[in-house]
Amino acid sequence: MSLPEDDNLTPDGTGYFDVGRGIPIVCLHGLGLDRAMWGPLVARLECRYRLIGVDLLGHGQSATPPANATLDHYVSQLSAVLDHLNIQSAALLGFDFGAQVAMAAAAADPVRHPGLVLVSAAYRRLKPQRDMLLRRVEQARRHGPSANADSAIQRWFSAKFQAEHQDLVQQIHDRVASNEPVGYVIASELYALADTFTDSLLKDIQCPALIISGALDMGTTPEMARRLAKAIADSTLLIVPRQKHMLPLEAPDKVAQAVTAFL
Numbered sequence: 001m002s003l004p005e006d007d008n009l010t011p012d013g014t015g016y017f018d019v020g021r022g023i024p025i026v027c028l029h030g031l032g033l034d035r036a037m038w039g040p041l042v043a044r045l046e047c048r049y050r051l052i053g054v055d056l057l058g059h060g061q062s063a064t065p066p067a068n069a070t071l072d073h074y075v076s077q078l079s080a081v082l083d084h085l086n087i088q089s090a091a092l093l094g095f096d097f098g099a100q101v102a103m104a105a106a107a108a109d110p111v112r113h114p115g116l117v118l119v120s121a122a123y124r125r126l127k128p129q130r131d132m133l134l135r136r137v138e139q140a141r142r143h144g145p146s147a148n149a150d151s152a153i154q155r156w157f158s159a160k161f162q163a164e165h166q167d168l169v170q171q172i173h174d175r176v177a178s179n180e181p182v183g184y185v186i187a188s189e190l191y192a193l194a195d196t197f198t199d200s201l202l203k204d205i206q207c208p209a210l211i212i213s214g215a216l217d218m219g220t221t222p223e224m225a226r227r228l229a230k231a232i233a234d235s236t237l238l239i240v241p242r243q244k245h246m247l248p249l250e251a252p253d254k255v256a257q258a259v260t261a262f263l
Contacts, residue, residue, distance in 0.1 A: 007061075009061060010081055010084045011084065012063075012077075012080055013062060013063045014054060014061075014062045014063075014077055014080065015034070015054075015055035015060045015061025015062050016035065016052060016053060016054050016055065016081055017035055017038075017051070018050070018051075018052050018085060019042060019046050019050070019051050020046030020047065020048070020049055020050045020051050021049075021050055022048050022049040022050050023048075023049050023050065023090075023091060023263060024049070024050045024051075024052060024087050024089070024090035025045070025049050025051050025052070025090060025091045025092070025093050025259075025263075026053075026054060026081070026092050026102075027041070027051060027052065027053040027054070027093045027095075028054060028056060028092065028093065028094040028095065028098025028099070028101050028102050029053070029054075029059065029095060029096075029097075030095045030096030030097050030098055031096055032145060032148070032152065032175065032176040032179055032184060032187075032188075033059065033172070033175055033176070034060030034061075034175060035053035035054060036053075036175075037095075037172070037175075037248060037249065038053045038248065040252035041093075041248050041252050041255060043252075044252055044253065044256035045259065045260070048260060049263070052081065052087070054078060054081050056074055056077070056098065056187070057069065057074060057187070058180065058182075058183025058184060058186055058187040059179065059183065059184075059187065062077070064183040064186070065186050065190075066186075067186060069186050069187070069190055071101060071190070071194060071197055072104070072108075074101040074104070075104050075108050078101065079105075079109070079112075088112065089112055089113070089114060090112070090113065091114060091115035091116070091117070091263060092105060092115070092116050092117065093117040093119070093259065094116075094117070094119065095120055095247075095248055096120050096121070096122075096191075096220070097187065097191045097194070099118040099119060099121035100121070100122070100191065100194035100195065100198050102116060102117075102118060103116070103118065103201060103202065103205065104197070104198055104201060106205045106206075106207055107198075107205050108201075108204075110204065110205070110206040110207060114207050115207050115208055115209075115263060116207050116208070116209040116210070116232075117209070117210045117212070117258075117259055117262065118209060118210070118211045118212070118228070119212045119213075119255065120213060120214065120217060120219075120220045120246075121211065121213075121220055121224070121225065121228060122191075122194070122195045122219070122224060123195050123199070123220075123224040123225070123227055123228040123231070124195060124199060124224065124227060125195055129219075130192060130193070133188075133191070134189075136148050136151075136188065136192075137185060137188045137189045137192055140181070140184060140185050140188055141185050144177075144181050145176055145177055145178070145184045146176075146177035146178075148176065149176040149177040150173070152172075152173075152176055153169060153172065153173050155218065155219055155244070155245055156244060156245040157169055157172075157244060157245075157246055157249075157250060158243070158244055158250065161250045168249065172246075199231075202228075202231045202232055205232055205233070206233075206234075207234070208234045208235070208236070208262070209229075209232045209234065209235040209236070210235070210236050210238065210258060210259070210262040211228055211238070212225075212239075212240065212247060212255060212258060213225035213238070213239050213240070214239075214240050214244050214247055214251075215239050215241050215242060216242065216244045217243070217244050217245045218244075218245075219245055220245065225237060225239065236262065238258050240254055
């Protein structure tokens with residue numbers, strides 16, 4: 001999960017990387033992770049595209065979000081990074097929580113974002129699914145992010161991948177466990193409710209969208225992906241067989257091929 005060594009920070013304190021050349025793609029990571037999760041995809045795409053990875057508020061090097069944070073705070077953060085880099089137009093690649101931010105950003109500024117890739121994206125969660133997320137928020141509030149790390153690994157990765165890539169899986173576990181507690185809880189609570197906000201925004205997404213889901217993902221399910229594809233006017237759906245949640249790390253070749261074909 002290696003990226004070029006850097007300490008890039010925008011003036012307002014957002015951590016980011018900026019590698020490659022070509023069409024700009026902004027990469028938005030999942031809950032509890034940071035921009036380093038994009039290492040395998042960067043290795044496969046930087047020869048074709050300019051890749052900008054952003055540490056979302058409350059993650060990595062970026063600042064803690066305000067207690068009343070909404071998706072608008074994260075969209076503003078993304079816009080500030082693009083302004084800092086003088087990028088007028090960029091496709092968005094969002095995973096998990098990052099997919100919710102990407103949808104909100106594409107709806108808010110259709111001209112700036114001509115393409116949208118959503119990986120493992122939640123859509124219209126059922127009440128039991130949302131209640132489970134809120135229980136995890138409360139668990140993290142009481143015991144810290146590490147309380148959620150073990151179960152996250154089991155949900156995200158197949159047993160085979162865990163056995164064959166123990167170092168990488170341990171890095172992800174440690175990343176989740178070591179999050180700054182306040183920012184993690186704020187982001188976790190927002191993520192648990194985010195799909196209720198983005199649902200009303202989908203009609204404003206004017207760009208083509210690629211939606212990718214793992215066939216065995218029990219959190220952001222293939223059925224969610226199918227419904228999301230129907231809700232976004234110009235969308236393409238890819239269900240990856242035998243995969244769970246963490247597609248950018250467990251199936252980077254398939255994700256890279258799909259992104260390249262889409263763009």
